[in-house]
Amino acid sequence: MENYTQIPNYVLDFLARTKLSPTQYRIALVVCRFTFGFHRKKAKLSLSFLSKATGCTERLIQREVTELVEMGIFLEGLEGRTRTLEFNIDHMSEVYDPYPQNTHGSDITLSKQTGTPRPNGQVPTLSKQTTKKESNKENIKENKRYIDLIQIEDTFFKVYNDRFKEKFGKDHSKVTEDQMADIQLRIDHLKSFEVTEEEFIKATKEHFETLPKGNDGKIFAFLQASARYFEIPYFEFS
Template sequence: MANPQKEQGYTAVANEILEEVAIRKFSSTQHKILLVIWRYTYGFHRKSHAFSISFVQSKTGLSKDASKRGIKSLIDKNVITVVKEASFNGSRELMFNKDYETWKIVSDAPENVEEMEQNTSNNSLGADSSTGGGIAPPTGSAPAPPTGGGSAPQLKKEKESKERVVVDARKETPFSFFEQNFHILNGHIQDKIGNWCDDLTEEVVMEAMKITSENGVRKFSYTESILREWFNHSLTDIEKVRAHELHKKEAKPNARHGNNPQRDMGKGRTGQEQFVPEFVGRYKRA
């Protein structure tokens, strides 16, 4: 059973911000990205942080395209701002804009109390007219509408979609693999992993990490040396990467046991250096 405690860490977000976000028309994608941005900025007592697309994708379960569109829409709506553009050495640095009066997100809240009362009054009038002046309709006069707000195929499709999102959220990512097999993920390594995922793919980065772990190494610099080799050979597909590594493994025994006349010169059948007496050389010269 999960038992989270505030003592284990928490993210301090002002109540005023939470209330404002609740009444704005944010999409579910935008909500997810906002939570991640709060978690890795306010959650670490900082105002901004570098966020790669792959990192946001791994923390939200969204697709790569959805993550890109979500971040872009929040920037366009002035909900998050770009502190520093992405470079070869780092991801784009983002900051949450707490001045909600500058957001370009429509609010669902009524403008004043009179509007709320008018809406309530209209709803009650509509209810009275539908029942014929308050008289309840006879029971059993019509079949009850289907519950659940949709047909069975539609409900099945929605259920499958929700299950797919849960599976995607639990899917192993380069970030989670690093924390489980290397050490605690810090911001510097997070940026590097994110950049490599953007340049190659998550699968390729994971493969390099697995090779690093299998060789008993726990340094990301070792992983980067593998990734650079693949990048220089334009190996951006996981199948090409695996074929490349298999070819290297098959080539190693040949290189180790192959014939080298220059190397084997002066060696006997056992491969050991043979002692040649000095007088043999004098005899040959004579």
């Protein structure tokens, strides 16, 4: 039979007993469709794609995806300049027994502090110290791979690198995968508020013209100050 998605039972059981917002369930369904539906572990899913697939705003998608990652349900990665999402299978199988003793049919809540009861009565704790998100950061530290901004096919990156080169006579330095993930999220944040290329060019021009002496001009500080340049809400991704 064609045109169907095989979803592992433990994923369905886990999601059925996990209290999520309606938007989070929509996102989970899209991730199922584009991972299990194509027989792959992870999928490239940008904010704009998830927004179109769910009918929700990019701002709402960003907030809910961040929450799902913090809860340990998703693992986040980066391929090129696009974010990838996958289910945190190890965490799901670790904290959830689909038919725990004496809790069959009960309403179980999974939060940042509370896991799902196990047959032995113990309740695993889900915290920032035990999530795969933190584990991923440690793995990147152990095996860093650097990315050249000038190789990223995005107008905003090109504009910033051109301004940087005008100021310092060289291309912007390479960044780690972890830094690139944060940069891409911040760029997506700007685009979700419909910041145009012209506005971005004007802001980078002002940024470099008023750059304090001794400032290295790297993109991180500029993006952190983006709320001031573009008059949009500041959002902390990390």
